Amino acid sequence: xxxxxxxxxxxxxxxxxxxxxxxxxxxxxxxxxxxxxxxxxxxxxxxxxxxxxxxxxxxxxxxxxxxxxxxxxxxxxxxxxxxxxxxxxxxxxxxxxxxxxxxxxxxxxxxxxxxxxxxxxxxxxxxxxxxxxxxxxxxxxxxxxxxxxxxxxxxxxxxxxxxxxxxxxxxxxxxxxxxxxxxxxxxx
Amino acid sequence: xxxxxxxxxxxxxxxxxxxxxxxxxxxxxxxxxxxxxxxxxxxxxxxxxxxxxxxxxxxxxxxxxxxxxxxxxxxxxxxxxxxxxxxxxxxxxxxxxxxxxxxxxxxxxxxxxxxxxxxxxxxxxxxxxxxxxxxxxxxxxxxxxxxxxxxxxxxxxxxxxxxxxxxxxxxxxxxxxxxxxxxxxxxx
DNA sequence: GCCATTAGGAACTGAATAGTTCCAAACAAG
DNA sequence: CTTGTTTGGAACTATTCAGTTCCTAATGGC
Numbered sequence: 001x002x003x004x005x006x007x008x009x010x011x012x013x014x015x016x017x018x019x020x021x022x023x024x025x026x027x028x029x030x031x032x033x034x035x036x037x038x039x040x041x042x043x044x045x046x047x048x049x050x051x052x053x054x055x056x057x058x059x060x061x062x063x064x065x066x067x068x069x070x071x072x073x074x075x076x077x078x079x080x081x082x083x084x085x086x087x088x089x090x091x092x093x094x095x096x097x098x099x100x101x102x103x104x105x106x107x108x109x110x111x112x113x114x115x116x117x118x119x120x121x122x123x124x125x126x127x128x129x130x131x132x133x134x135x136x137x138x139x140x141x142x143x144x145x146x147x148x149x150x151x152x153x154x155x156x157x158x159x160x161x162x163x164x165x166x167x168x169x170x171x172x173x174x175x176x177x178x179x180x181x182x183x184x185x186x187x188x
Numbered sequence: 189x190x191x192x193x194x195x196x197x198x199x200x201x202x203x204x205x206x207x208x209x210x211x212x213x214x215x216x217x218x219x220x221x222x223x224x225x226x227x228x229x230x231x232x233x234x235x236x237x238x239x240x241x242x243x244x245x246x247x248x249x250x251x252x253x254x255x256x257x258x259x260x261x262x263x264x265x266x267x268x269x270x271x272x273x274x275x276x277x278x279x280x281x282x283x284x285x286x287x288x289x290x291x292x293x294x295x296x297x298x299x300x301x302x303x304x305x306x307x308x309x310x311x312x313x314x315x316x317x318x319x320x321x322x323x324x325x326x327x328x329x330x331x332x333x334x335x336x337x338x339x340x341x342x343x344x345x346x347x348x349x350x351x352x353x354x355x356x357x358x359x360x361x362x363x364x365x366x367x368x369x370x371x372x373x374x375x376x
Numbered sequence: 377g378c379c380a381t382t383a384g385g386a387a388c389t390g391a392a393t394a395g396t397t398c399c400a401a402a403c404a405a406g
Numbered sequence: 407c408t409t410g411t412t413t414g415g416a417a418c419t420a421t422t423c424a425g426t427t428c429c430t431a432a433t434g435g436c
Contacts, residue, residue: 002405002410002411002413003401003402003404003412003413003414004402005412006402006414023301026214027214029392031392040416041394041416042396043413043414046412046414050394051394110352111353112301113211113300115355122357125357125358128358154366154373157345158345161348161349164298165298167299168313177338177341178338178344181341184336184339188376190381190382190383190432191381191384191432192383219422219423228385229424229425230383230384231384233424234382234384
């Protein structure tokens, strides 16, 4: 009954996610989004409403893709809980050492000023809670369950902190040393 | 030989620091600075050059005031190193519980996008290094010096992470629990 | 008291930004 | 083929921002 859309919505959100991931919500301009999504203004605003609505979709996709992936590592039943945690933190080291300084869209959002928006805040905190539950599960699944539950909070903070610092000029060595400290702490 | 300045430069920088502290570098507008500093545009640009130069002065002042204060806690010789660390983290709990959600200008800067600027990055990383050395000193000054040096990195990350999360909608309970985890970890 | 110099301040500039409008082209249903 | 609807896209709008200009007023040395 009418002209069909020429682009795929999911593809567009995926591309938008990449742009927001690189620059953060506030610093991302609509022009950057249009370039990254290979859309024109008309299409973008008709399909998504406005910048914030698009961001919420991108953040939702990030949660479904990246956060879920991390939680999957933390809850995979084949490994001891501590090994899962080491695996997740090890992936941060690996990323930074291979020159990946993208950080984490969720972590950047949590630590940025866009988190003052109630909708963005709610979504980001929900993802963070999933991450916390993942750490909690992993700690409980350690063969020698000797860590207080508060450690899950510490690990979330450590995770967010490290992925945020990954974006800065902090050297790879510093990131590695922090990850080693986490490993040492879990060894005790 | 000429009309004297009607405001005190140091006062103005102090006020500017407060404004940047509240909103972060990027989100701070010159209008907000003018309001907060009780200056007009002419005076501001004549005295400080531009927004970035003013921010660097504010960050320098923050380093001299706030970072030094934290380092002083971490290096005070009358207490055991571990107690000093607990004291510093305890002050985060206390702040959040009393409704102080200002966070830390250094931590916000480190985790924000303005850190891509080389001058801002250099100054922020230098402050962070001072903080790291403070934690390192405190760990070495613990009666039972049983922690690997990498723990200083972990504590910096934890400190930055917590002060960043203090700004978000994260509940005070979560912050407290994280701080308890740090205390527990240092007790072992 | 005069004058060079600098502060204070209002009005301005130009660039960037999010979001809107409008229209021709495309397409599906009948 | 016709018709109604929605897309794609360009041009436009209104706002906000950092930074500039320029004029007046105050001040201290002479």
